[in-house]
Amino acid sequence: MINQKLLEWFDQNKRNLPWRHGRNPYRVWISEIMLQQTQVKTVIPYFNKWMEKYPNLESLKNAKYDDIIKIWEGLGYYSRCKNIYSAVQKITTSFPKTYEELVSLPGIGDYTAKTILAIAYNNQAVGIDTNLERIGYRQLGLKAKSKRNQQRVINFLEKNQSKDRPGDYNEALMDLGSSLCKAYTTFCKQCPIKSSCKAFKSSSPTKYPTPKISKKLPTYDIAVSVIKFDNRVLISKRENTKFLSGLWEFPGGKIEKNESAEIAIIRELKEETNLNIKTPTYLGSIKHQYSHFGVNIALFISYPKSISNLSIKQDYKWIQIDDIDKYALPKANHKMLDILRKLD
DNA sequence: AACCCGTGGTT
DNA sequence: TAACCAAGGGT
Secondary structure: OOHHHHHHHHHHHOOOOHHHOOOOHHHHHHHHHHHOOOOHHHHHHHHHHHHHHOOOHHHHHOOOHHHHHHHHOOOOOOHHHHHHHHHHHHOOOOOOOOHHHHHOOOOOOHHHHHHHHHHHHOOOOOOOOHHHHHHHHHHHOOOOOOHHHHHHHHHHHHHOOOOOOHHHHHHHHHHHHHHOEOOOOEOHHHOOOHHHOHHHHOOOHHHOOOOOOOOOOOEEEEEEEEEEEOOEEEEEEOOOOOOOOOOEEOOEEEOOOOOOHHHHHHHHHHHHHOOOOOOOEEEEEEEEEOOOOEEEEEEEEEOOOOOOOOOOOOOEEEEOHHHHHHOOOOHHHHHHHHHHHHHO
């Protein structure tokens, strides 16, 4: 059993993290959602801001989504935020306590359900995230990521679960994976469970498991314009979209083949807003990487003579540029604001 | 089952 | 620096 040495190491080396204080199911839940595919260092300030404004389920139940997404702004994977919001509406009485209830909530899958069970309720569950998975593959000396090997890892990690401290067992493995048994680097000499580790016995532990090959991401050319009228700018809200849902942005769209950026932005603004822009002014370009594609954005500023024929399907607003920080924007739009500010 | 879903960090 | 990783889930 590896759990005894693991827990001894944890008692000496555990990280001091905000969600490890004042522990309750609500705080564990919010932290786990924020931490999905997101580094601890990134999450900490977001978690603290969130708890300052929404310290419990009740306060969240009474909140407006526009205020919630503003807290989430910049954290990415915005459907997580929407899932929290709709989960809150589904929780009518107390916070769910069983696996079935937990996974039935939007945004909670197998990992998150089991981790909440172990950490918040001290159940004998093992939530296997990328840290635990990597440690399992290394302990067992497995390289190929296959269904069979995955099951071996699950069996190994569950077999070693601690009877007394199941939550600490989960967190000990996470801390070990993030400090000593990292993806690119290992510090095997300090590892409390190296004696049972087959990857340690090999010459190169970081080769376990074999890294996955990701496919190349496409890049798209985009044209975007700040539209200024009467000392205000136009922003519109992305709603009911899978991508950047609930966030505000400046209008624009893809540059078609054989089309200049200037022609594209005139066409896009006509299609989106029905405004006729005669002479958009080019301000600069922005590169940005999303999770599954990259963009090169040509940024313009436009001054319509009239907005009497304005027509937009989405929610939109004319705002003072100084009020922009009241709205949640994607990172790419913040890069645009940086260019705008440099003009002044 | 493969793809979609953000952003920042690491080698 | 391009590729890959980070407390995954939804479809």
